[in-house]
Amino acid sequence: MSQSSSPVRVRFAPSPTGYLHIGGARTALFNWLHARHTGGTFLLRIEDTDAARNTQEATDVILRGLRWLGLDWDEGPADGNPTGPSRGDRGPYFQSQRSEIYRRRIQELRDRDLAYDDDGAVRFRMTREPIVIHDRIIGDIARALTDREEENPDFVIVRRDGLPVFHFVNVVDDIEMGITHVIRGEDHVSNTAKHIALFRAFGVQPPTYAHIPLILNPNGSKMSKRDEGASIQAYIDDGYLPDAVANYLCLLGWTPKEGGELFTKEQAASAFDLSDVNRSNARFDLKKLEHFHFEHVRRLAPPRFVELGSAVLARAGFDLSAFAPAYIAAAIGSVQEKGKLLKELPGWVDFYFLADDALVFDPEAKDKALVSTARPLLAQLRERFAALPEFTPSTLEAALKALAAELGIKAGPLVQPCRVACTGRGVGPSLYHLMDILGRSRVLRRLEIAAALIAG
Numbered sequence: 001m002s003q004s005s006s007p008v009r010v011r012f013a014p015s016p017t018g019y020l021h022i023g024g025a026r027t028a029l030f031n032w033l034h035a036r037h038t039g040g041t042f043l044l045r046i047e048d049t050d051a052a053r054n055t056q057e058a059t060d061v062i063l064r065g066l067r068w069l070g071l072d073w074d075e076g077p078a079d080g081n082p083t084g085p086s087r088g089d090r091g092p093y094f095q096s097q098r099s100e101i102y103r104r105r106i107q108e109l110r111d112r113d114l115a116y117d118d119d120g121a122v123r124f125r126m127t128r129e130p131i132v133i134h135d136r137i138i139g140d141i142a143r144a145l146t147d148r149e150e151e152n153p154d155f156v157i158v159r160r161d162g163l164p165v166f167h168f169v170n171v172v173d174d175i176e177m178g179i180t181h182v183i184r185g186e187d188h189v190s191n192t193a194k195h196i197a198l199f200r201a202f203g204v205q206p207p208t209y210a211h212i213p214l215i216l217n218p219n220g221s222k223m224s225k226r227d228e229g230a231s232i233q234a235y236i237d238d239g240y241l242p243d244a245v246a247n248y249l250c251l252l253g254w255t256p257k258e259g260g261e262l263f264t265k266e267q268a269a270s271a272f273d274l275s276d277v278n279r280s281n282a283r284f285d286l287k288k289l290e291h292f293h294f295e296h297v298r299r300l301a302p303p304r305f306v307e308l309g310s311a312v313l314a315r316a317g318f319d320l321s322a323f324a325p326a327y328i329a330a331a332i333g334s335v336q337e338k339g340k341l342l343k344e345l346p347g348w349v350d351f352y353f354l355a356d357d358a359l360v361f362d363p364e365a366k367d368k369a370l371v372s373t374a375r376p377l378l379a380q381l382r383e384r385f386a387a388l389p390e391f392t393p394s395t396l397e398a399a400l401k402a403l404a405a406e407l408g409i410k411a412g413p414l415v416q417p418c419r420v421a422c423t424g425r426g427v428g429p430s431l432y433h434l435m436d437i438l439g440r441s442r443v444l445r446r447l448e449i450a451a452a453l454i455a456g
Contacts, residue, residue, distance in 0.1 A: 008040025009180045012066075012073075013170070015047045016058035020065035020232040021225060022284070023185060023215050026249045029265075030212055030277070031183045032071045033250070036269035040180075044076030045173060046094045049163055054096075056080065065232040069242050070265055075177075090177040095169055102164045105172045105202070106157070114201050115157060122158035124168070124198065131193040136210040136274045138186075143193035155194060167191060171198040179207050183274070186211045186281075210274045213253050213281040220283070229286050239312060239342030240289075244296035248289045252282035262295055294339030306332045309345050316346040318353050327352075330437045334429040351423040352437065356445045365426035366453075374417035375454040377407075381418055382447040391440040393432035400432075421450030 012028040014020070035042035044066070048054040059080045066073070075088025082094035092098055106122060109115035114125050133141040157168035164172075174182065189211050199206040215223045223230055235245050246265050255278065256263070256271045297305070309332035313320060320328055331352035332345070340348060351359060361370075384399045385391070400418070404411045419431050422443060428434065435443045 006178065006180050008035060008038040009043060009178050010035050010040065010183055011043040011045050011174070011177065011179050012071075013045040013047050013173070014062050015050065015053075016055060016062055017050065017053040018058055018225060020062045022230055022232060022249070023223065024062075025065060025069060025232050025245075026215065026252055027184055027212065028066060028071050029069065029246060029249050030254070030272075033265070033269050033272040034181060034183060034274060035074070036266075037272045041074045042071075043088065043090070043177060043179070044073035044093065045177070046077060046082075047166070047169070048082070048094055048096045049166075049169060051096070061233060065236070068236055069232070069246050095173065098169070098173065101176060102169060102172060105168075106164070109157075109201060112201075118154075118156075120160040121156045123154040124157045124201070126153035126155055126194070127197050127200075128153055131196050133189070133192050133196065133209060135189075136181075136208055137213075137277045137279060138189070138211055141189065141192075157198075167194050168198065171195050171202075174207060175199070175202060175204050181208045181210060181274075183210045183212065186214050210277070212277055213279060215252055216281050216283050218283055218285060223284060229284055229289070237343070239344065240293055241296045241300070241308075241342070244293040245289070247296065248292045252284065253278050262292070262299075293341065297339040298337060300336070302329075302333050302336065305336050308342055309349070312342045312345050313349070313353070318346065318350070320353065323353065327437070334433055334437060338429075348428060351425070351428075352434075356442055356449060359424045359446065359449070361420065361424040361453075362426065365420050365424070369416040369420040369426060370450055370454050372454060374413070375451050377414055378417055378421060378447050378451040378454075380407075381414060382444055382451075385435075385440065385447070386444055388440075391436065391443075393430070393436045396432045396435055417450070418447070422446050 010031040012024075012031050014024055014028075032042050034040070046059060046062075048059070063077070063080050073087070075090060076086065076093045077091075078085040078087055082092070082097050086093055106115060109124065110122075115122050116125070117123075131143045133143055135141060155167070156165055158164050173179075192209055192211075196206045217223050217227055225231075232245075235242075243264060247261075247263060247268075250263075250265075250268045251261060254272070254276060256268070257273075257276060258271065300308075306329045310320060310328060313332075323331075331349050335345065335348045338348065354360070380403060381400065384403055385396065388395050388399060400414050401411055404414050415431060416426065418435075419428065420426060422431070422435060422438060438446075
């Protein structure tokens with residue numbers, strides 16, 4: 001039976017020589033989507049044969065990034081340890097642990113005179129016949145030998161140091177692990193003819209190939225490791241929601257037939273089809289990613305947003321144990337509509353959890369709002385708020401606007417000093433709602449403190 005007619009088995013096979021690049025993450029995502037769409041198997045294989053460059057730290061970063069994105073693998077290492085437990089029966093899933101398999105396969109080629117020694121290395125006898133690559137995305141690609149290859153098309157499969165090269169181990173592992181579809185970046189197209197020749201040499205039908213377009217910078221240049229937005233770890237550190245990043249990655253090369261840009265991974269999996277992947281390269285746009293994040297934050301279930309926000313505040317050093325759960329939920333929930341990055345959350349809600357006399361004032365907001373003319377206004381606002389029979393957003397708003405009308409001024413000269421007095425900043429959640437959450441006694445105390453800060 002040919003591999004292509006077998007149940008779908010795809011793999012993501014990173015090399016642990018650095019962080020998880022956004023291009024690699026998208027490759028993993030597309031493989032995961034195809035496996036979930038077809039009811040197939042998503043396999044993780046760590047290609048760690050380059051002992052001089054591979055690091056345990058890089059392996060851990062890759063696994064952490066995949067888990068953060070929610071790309072659960074059906075087969076592969078259960079942890080980052082090459083000798084640790086695995087899921088599946090096609091392991092080991094670290095190439096560094098598969099040397100005996102490679103030796104056996106090299107000998108198989110030698111026995112059939114398809115591999116030979118050449119100046120300390122082992123070469124594979126490459127066919128001189130043109131090879132046509134049947135690609136699900138790009139279409140048919142006729143790969144003829146170059147002028148240099150015409151002279152000697154055979155290529156090295158084992159280096160002089162005894163280590164097998166990428167082309168060889170990649171194909172052997174795909175055979176041994178029963179991979180039916182190879183979904184990878186377009187930059188691998190140039191390798192594919194060699195891989196097909198190796199599959200045929202082993203008497204195995206090559207898998208279905210699908211080369212996805214590259215991710216480019218906004219200016220059209222190829223995205224490198226140093227470019228902004230290239231590292232998945234940066235999104236973790238910056239407090240992006242993984243669903244928002246996965247949503248945007250889906251659209252870097254794929255568009256759902258039914259339209260619409262906002263969806264979960266599960267929704268994408270139900271609609272994903274390799275034939276819908278675009279042939280043209282995708283351009284990365286950080287502003288668009290931020291838009292997706294904004295929308296995903298706003299759509300989060302409030303309890304989940306509070307859960308995530310509480311964890312961020314705890315990591316930032318806030319002790320929330322002195323506050324009631326309902327107060328914490330209301331405080332954090334008051335900024336959900338702002339759609340900010342989670343790492344920015346402490347700067348938006350810290351005033352809820354600081355003592356009244358420990359409030360930190362933004363210098364610019366303070367200089368602009370807490371001026372001499374604001375001192376009597378804050379005093380009058382305090383008097384009105386203290387007299388309210390009910391301390392609610394609607395009564396607070398009515399009281400402030402009534403005072404403005406009596407004084408013959410617009411609400412702004414009252415709103416801004418009041419906001420800065422209560423929060424230390426000139427922007428933030430709805431003023432009347434945040435005062436309701438703070439409560440009457442804390443609002444009155446903060447108005448009093450702010451008024452005292454104003455000279456004269």
